[in-house]
Amino acid sequence: MLKLTRRGVCLNINIRQKYGITKQEILRQFDIHKREFGYSVKLFHYHPPLMIDEQHPVLQLMKSVYEEFGFKNEFKVGSGTSYAKSMDDLVSWGPNFPDTVNCAHMENERISITSLMTAAKIYTLFLVRCASQLSPAGTNEN
Numbered sequence: 001m002l003k004l005t006r007r008g009v010c011l012n013i014n015i016r017q018k019y020g021i022t023k024q025e026i027l028r029q030f031d032i033h034k035r036e037f038g039y040s041v042k043l044f045h046y047h048p049p050l051m052i053d054e055q056h057p058v059l060q061l062m063k064s065v066y067e068e069f070g071f072k073n074e075f076k077v078g079s080g081t082s083y084a085k086s087m088d089d090l091v092s093w094g095p096n097f098p099d100t101v102n103c104a105h106m107e108n109e110r111i112s113i114t115s116l117m118t119a120a121k122i123y124t125l126f127l128v129r130c131a132s133q134l135s136p137a138g139t140n141e142n
Contacts, residue, residue: 019049052091058130062093065126069118071098095119 001012015026023046030041052059054075063073095115096102103109111119 017049019051021049023048050091059091061129062126065122065129068125069122093123095122 003010003012017026023043027041027043033039034041054060054063059075063075066073094104095111095118096104097115097118100112100115
């Protein structure tokens, strides 16, 4: 967001860095040119990149459901980041399947109907399995 104020121009940037890029590295990059161009930098919010152990029970359930549909599971660190990192124990689980074009966040972003329907079936089964692990009172019996 770019805003003109009495004090000058305010540019609000949402940076979603990939795993391995630190807050210090981001700030260092802004520091490189701030004297030359006369700007200041203020960090309002920072969420560190997300990394959850693949042995986490929810990830293991995701893996199991995915493999039931005939796919080989491979946990991968995304090339970007996700708003999932703003909540505890949450990951992004996108519908990218082998041998399909991944054009997420690109010009003409799209998904095939087949991939969309497969993803819906996988997500539904995953949610059913999650719900079946809860007692009627909504507490986990494990």
